[in-house]
Amino acid sequence: MTPRKKLQGLVAATITPMTPDGQVNLPVIHQYVDYLVSEQNVKNIFVNGTTGEGLSLSVQERKQLAEEWVCQGKDKLDHVIVHVGALSLPESQELARHAASIGASAIAVITPFFFKPTNKDELIAFLQKVASEAPTVPFYYYHIPPLTGVKIRVEELLDGIKEQIPTFQGVKFSDMDLLDLAQCINKNEREEFAFLYGVDEQLLSALAVGADGAVGSTYNYLGRKTNLMLQAFAKADLALARKYQFLTGEFLNFVFKLGFGVAQTKAVMSFVSGIPMGPPRLPLVDASKEFIVKAKAKLDSIVWPDGD
Numbered sequence: 001m002t003p004r005k006k007l008q009g010l011v012a013a014t015i016t017p018m019t020p021d022g023q024v025n026l027p028v029i030h031q032y033v034d035y036l037v038s039e040q041n042v043k044n045i046f047v048n049g050t051t052g053e054g055l056s057l058s059v060q061e062r063k064q065l066a067e068e069w070v071c072q073g074k075d076k077l078d079h080v081i082v083h084v085g086a087l088s089l090p091e092s093q094e095l096a097r098h099a100a101s102i103g104a105s106a107i108a109v110i111t112p113f114f115f116k117p118t119n120k121d122e123l124i125a126f127l128q129k130v131a132s133e134a135p136t137v138p139f140y141y142y143h144i145p146p147l148t149g150v151k152i153r154v155e156e157l158l159d160g161i162k163e164q165i166p167t168f169q170g171v172k173f174s175d176m177d178l179l180d181l182a183q184c185i186n187k188n189e190r191e192e193f194a195f196l197y198g199v200d201e202q203l204l205s206a207l208a209v210g211a212d213g214a215v216g217s218t219y220n221y222l223g224r225k226t227n228l229m230l231q232a233f234a235k236a237d238l239a240l241a242r243k244y245q246f247l248t249g250e251f252l253n254f255v256f257k258l259g260f261g262v263a264q265t266k267a268v269m270s271f272v273s274g275i276p277m278g279p280p281r282l283p284l285v286d287a288s289k290e291f292i293v294k295a296k297a298k299l300d301s302i303v304w305p306d307g308d
């Protein structure tokens, strides 16, 4: 396998654009890629994850989306990570083979969450069966216990993982447990793995314990601001880094109180970027008019340290 540049910095968890009648809207992806690169300074994406409603899409839709993102991202994006997790092992394997065949930079897999693995060995056995279908593609475990209900600690999972999954490359870590994250990083002495944090409102805390970067929904529309936080942190200007984290946190704290999820993320991205993201798919329902008015007013009221 050719060594690739270790993934770091921001990764936008892409939204799946939909038409008003709920079909996947592939033609806007071209514009979406350009928007991320030129307006948000974000050159890595995570496709068909939580934000992309990946688990609500058909296998065929997931393949079409992965293809379109890889194709439109060619020569523009650095990394296109395709989430291929599914409840059905053969479906997940099919998606892994497909991601490999279209030249995805990496694949990621969530734990099954209906019938759940009860321990580390069961989880690794599932991940291994998927990863081995794409033997030249870097593999990330996608840890998101608030949604999967599977709380197997990542620090435990890492022991001996390279022997069972030779392509193992890191973790998308979407949990509040910073002790677990810190212990993963402490174990990763040779820095062979990348730890990408997935709770956007507390990214600065994860950077402090050594996260390599982040995957999240807010980097679709707050990527530029979060990049400035990363730069401030890299220069050890903690006061400035905190200002950015406090301000992105102020926005998120505000919308959390109104009720915030993927449907609302679609609405926010639509008004910030001007690209129509459309409605979410059931069981999610569209953000209310009231939410949109309030969220927009809040975002517009924020005065950023860079004067914007």
Ligand SMILES: CC(=O)N[C@H](C=O)[C@@H](O)[C@H](O)[C@H](O)CO
Pocket (backbone or CB within 6 Å): 013, 050, 051, 144, 147, 174, 198, 199, 200, 201, 215, 216, 217, 218, 252
């Ligand atoms: C549950 C969820 O969707 N988590 C996302 C990524 O993992 C985050 O990017 C959040 O959307 C973000 O931190 C706002 O809560």
Ligand SMILES: CC(=O)C(=O)O
Pocket (backbone or CB within 6 Å): 013, 014, 046, 048, 049, 050, 051, 052, 172, 198, 215, 216, 217
């Ligand atoms: C947020 C995130 O990383 C996802 O949508 O999967």
